[in-house]
Each structure stands twice: as C-alpha cells, then as structure tokens.
Amino acid sequence: PGEEVEVILELKSIADVALVGYPSAGKSSLIAAMSRVRPKIADYPFTTLQPNLGVVEAGSVRYTIADVPGLIEGASEGKGLGHEFLRHIERCSVIAHVLDTATLESDRDPIRDLEVIMNELRAYSADEAISGVPLAERPQVIVLNKIDVPDGRELAAMVRPDLEALGLPVYEVSAVSREGLRELSFALAAMVERERAAAPALEKAPIVLRPKAVDESPFTVSRVTDGGEVVYQVRGSKPERWVKQTDFRNDEAVGYLADRLAALGVEDALFEAGAVPGSVVVVGPLDGGVVFDWEPTMTAGAELLGRRGTDLRIEEYERGHRATRAERRQAFKERMDAKAAARQELWTERDAGHWIDPSADDEDME
Ligand SMILES: Nc1nc2c(ncn2[C@@H]2O[C@H](COP(=O)(O)OP(=O)(O)OP(=O)(O)O)[C@@H](O)[C@H]2O)c(=O)[nH]1
Ligand SMILES: [Mg+2]
Structure with missing residues (x-):
C-alpha cells in the first residue's frame, strides 16, 4: 500500500x-x-x-x-x-x-x-x-x-x-x-x-519533501483467518515494540504490558472486533508475531486476584507452537475456572463483612 x-x-x-x-x-x-x-x-x-x-x-x-x-x-x-x-x-x-x-x-x-x-x-x-x-x-x-x-x-x-x-x-x-x-x-x-x-551546490541542492505528520491511529485490530483458525491480529508500532521489549518469563513485566495495551485501547478494540476471552491474539505479523490466548485484564478485580500479571498468559510465538494451542486453551480454561472460584470466594468473604471493596458503589457500602 x-x-x-x-x-x-x-x-x-x-x-x-x-x-x-x-x-x-x-x-x-x-x-x-x-x-x-x-x-x-x-x-x-x-x-x-x-x-x-x-x-x-x-x-x-x-x-x-x-x-x-x-x-x-x-x-x-x-x-x-x-x-x-x-x-x-x-x-x-x-x-x-x-x-x-x-x-x-x-x-x-x-x-x-x-x-x-x-x-x-x-x-x-x-x-x-x-x-x-x-x-x-x-x-x-x-x-x-x-x-x-x-x-x-x-x-x-x-x-x-x-x-x-x-x-x-x-x-x-x-x-x-x-x-x-x-x-x-x-x-x-x-x-x-x-x-x-x-556556492556551486545551491542550484543542485536536493529537493527535500517533508510529509506533514498525520495523526494516525496507533494500532489496528483485524479479524483474520489463519489456517482455518480465527485470529485477532494487532498491528501498530507501539504494541509491537512493547511486546518485543517484554520478558515473558517475568510476571511483573507481562502485567505491565497488559496494562499498557489496555491503556492504549487494544482491549476495547479487541472486544469491538469480536474477540472473547480465549481468542487467539497475535501482536505483529502472523508469522513471527507474538501470539497469546486473550484474557482481558479485570479492571477492578485484577488487584484482588493475586500477583500482578499472573492473569495474562502470553507466549512467544514460534512456528510449530500452534499444535499446542488446544492445550493452552485448556490450561487457560482451567485458570479461568480457578479464578472464578477465587472471585466467588472473595465475594463470599466480602458479603461476610471481611473487607470492603473500594471500587464498589455506595449502595454496596451500606
Ligand atoms: N529619465 C529617465 N527616466 C527613467 C529612467 N529609468 C526609468 N525611467 C522612468 O521612470 C518611470 C518608472 O520606470 P519603471 O522602469 O517602470 O520603474 P520600476 O522600478 O520598474 O517601477 P515599479 O515596477 O513600479 O516598481 C518610467 O516613467 C520610466 O520611463 C532613466 O534612466 N532616465
Ligand atoms: Mg517595474
């Protein structure tokens, strides 16, 4: 283009x-x-x-x-x-x-x-x-x-x-x-x-065209089919750079990346594009990008649910990893179930008056 x-x-x-x-x-x-x-x-x-x-x-x-x-x-x-x-x-x-x-x-x-x-x-x-x-x-x-x-x-x-x-x-x-x-x-x-x-160079000076900076969107999300599988592809210099800079063995770093992506609006765009928890998301090119099964960050609940970053499962994508995707989905599902259980437990505790959710509405504070 x-x-x-x-x-x-x-x-x-x-x-x-x-x-x-x-x-x-x-x-x-x-x-x-x-x-x-x-x-x-x-x-x-x-x-x-x-x-x-x-x-x-x-x-x-x-x-x-x-x-x-x-x-x-x-x-x-x-x-x-x-x-x-x-x-x-x-x-x-x-x-x-x-x-x-x-x-x-x-x-x-x-x-x-x-x-x-x-x-x-x-x-x-x-x-x-x-x-x-x-x-x-x-x-x-x-x-x-x-x-x-x-x-x-x-x-x-x-x-x-x-x-x-x-x-x-x-x-x-x-x-x-x-x-x-x-x-x-x-x-x-x-x-x-x-x-x-x-000044022999004056007339021969190269013509310099300076394109006017355009306020372009920092990223795009598109729904593509890759080998029969639906993949949500995120392209954009910022998200691609951030993902490259992230050490995926470090949960803190992964959590930070998730926060940055959410702040940039990537999560909202994924929702809009039709992604659901567990959807396959690729940041970067389909071949060589970073692929992960999407798990939206829990804006209010993330802090309550344990260490930062443990929620978002991201793996560096390499050719051949696709075969394991089903397994990863299964693992993801299990984790979601565990999280749901943990969340349920928290709500039970809250209802029992053990703690107050600072983000809760006034009516819940009564
Ligand atoms: N006697 C005399 N008149 C002159 C001479 N040069 C120009 N003029 C006159 O001065 C008047 C203005 O001349 P232009 O050449 O049009 O002047 P210009 O500097 O080009 O003026 P603009 O285009 O208005 O800036 C005209 O009536 C000319 O005939 C000169 O050397 N001797
Ligand atoms: Mg003149």
Whole structure:
C-alpha cells in the first residue's frame, strides 16, 4: 500500500541578480535595456506586479536578472505586497539596489531610499532552508539610475562618496540613454561568477519533501483467518515494540504490558472486533508475531486476584507452537475456572463483612 502525503511546493523565481528598489526607480527600464525582455514600464508605482526575468550576456558570461516589484517602507511586514515581493529575492545570489536620482524635488533621496530598503531586507526572515544566506548578507551593488536627468547626475555625484563609504560598489547609469550599462553588466557578471564558484551546490541542492505528520491511529485490530483458525491480529508500532521489549518469563513485566495495551485501547478494540476471552491474539505479523490466548485484564478485580500479571498468559510465538494451542486453551480454561472460584470466594468473604471493596458503589457500602 502506498502512503498518502501532503506536499506544499512553492515556486520562487530564480535569477542570479535581483534588481531591488522603490517603485518607479527604473528597475523594469533597466532589465529592458540590459536584456531582451520587454516588461511594462510606466511612471506610476507598482507597475510591475510579477518579476520579469531576463538573460544578460556580458562577454562570455550569461546570467539571469530579475526586476522584483517595487518595495516600500514596511514591506517586511507585508506592506505593498511586501512579503510577496521580498520572497522573489530569496533565490537570487546578488542584489542590485536601484536608486532613483531624479527625486530632487521630492522628500526622498537615494541615501534614505537605500536605508529603508536595507532595513526591510534585514527585517525579512527568509526561508533559510531555501535561500541559505540572509538577504541583507548577500553581495550587493548600488545602481544610481536616471543620470540622464541633469539634476540626477548632480545628485548621483553628491551621494556617491557616502555610498562608497558603506563598502558597496557604485554604478551611475541611465536606462534611457544607456550610459554606464555596459560597465554595470560586466561588473554584475563578475560578481555572479564569484558566487557560482563559491556556492556551486545551491542550484543542485536536493529537493527535500517533508510529509506533514498525520495523526494516525496507533494500532489496528483485524479479524483474520489463519489456517482455518480465527485470529485477532494487532498491528501498530507501539504494541509491537512493547511486546518485543517484554520478558515473558517475568510476571511483573507481562502485567505491565497488559496494562499498557489496555491503556492504549487494544482491549476495547479487541472486544469491538469480536474477540472473547480465549481468542487467539497475535501482536505483529502472523508469522513471527507474538501470539497469546486473550484474557482481558479485570479492571477492578485484577488487584484482588493475586500477583500482578499472573492473569495474562502470553507466549512467544514460534512456528510449530500452534499444535499446542488446544492445550493452552485448556490450561487457560482451567485458570479461568480457578479464578472464578477465587472471585466467588472473595465475594463470599466480602458479603461476610471481611473487607470492603473500594471500587464498589455506595449502595454496596451500606
Ligand atoms: N529619465 C529617465 N527616466 C527613467 C529612467 N529609468 C526609468 N525611467 C522612468 O521612470 C518611470 C518608472 O520606470 P519603471 O522602469 O517602470 O520603474 P520600476 O522600478 O520598474 O517601477 P515599479 O515596477 O513600479 O516598481 C518610467 O516613467 C520610466 O520611463 C532613466 O534612466 N532616465
Ligand atoms: Mg517595474
């Protein structure tokens, strides 16, 4: 029989380089200028809602580049579909921050923009099993875009020293005039090659499927016919393990096993399956399991009837033992008779007032 499993597979875009930045920074314009993809470009935020994937050729190096939808402050908390978008960066080994230099009139500037995005990357807890390195710790570059705009070029020159002070390579480009793009694409190619050499196993990592744990029944009881004989078969890792661990020469151990099986519900299940005292019960496989003639534990009476465990007769089953089953049944019957007699004696004593049954009903206490 096969096993039923539940699997969640998540597809994440995979690219060597992720273009990351505020909406309208020019990410789609850049991927269009550097590769053959032609994504939608517009002057309103969140034009891109699904990443576009492009192939860049720089000399002999081919690598993929993705323009991730724009991020805003609070993206790591889900703002502006932040989770959705940050997820796409997870399987990119190099992060290129695209900063808009044509923002002079607004309340934004490249330095502040970078800080915001960096904070979001730091706050985003990626799926370590898939991505390995936290986003904020991946190799990063700064791309100052829109230097074709006069104010943009000026602003880029102003902020460059501060950005370089962060230890990140800085490239001034224009997706419109294509200035600086060749240099940028070769620089990215070199970074990608370094990453590929450093982590060759990343893409080839084996796919691990973790089946969701199912709350399965700890055992099954089935009524089977074995060689013309009706046998109640108990299967289940717990009962089978317990039986294997039991030393059947030790009455205490056998009693303990009986208690555990009863607590697990095996007795009730046997009753339900139609087993009666004396029925043949096999715990484990029919061949090689442990077989015994079933004698239900006497929940209230067991303590009163002598040493713990003497009631339950269990024998390790081996091939060839079946012939003796009739004898064992006979012995069992005799023991049951003896027990019935002992029980009768106890009741007689109780009725005579020698002792009080603590489990008896109130009316019996009178
Ligand atoms: N002058 C100038 N404008 C640019 C440049 N790059 C992009 N733009 C303009 O900036 C606007 C936004 O460009 P997109 O490429 O759509 O920006 P995006 O980063 O992909 O934006 P979202 O998809 O919304 O995140 C468009 O009007 C572009 O024409 C550039 O280098 N120079
Ligand atoms: Mg876009």
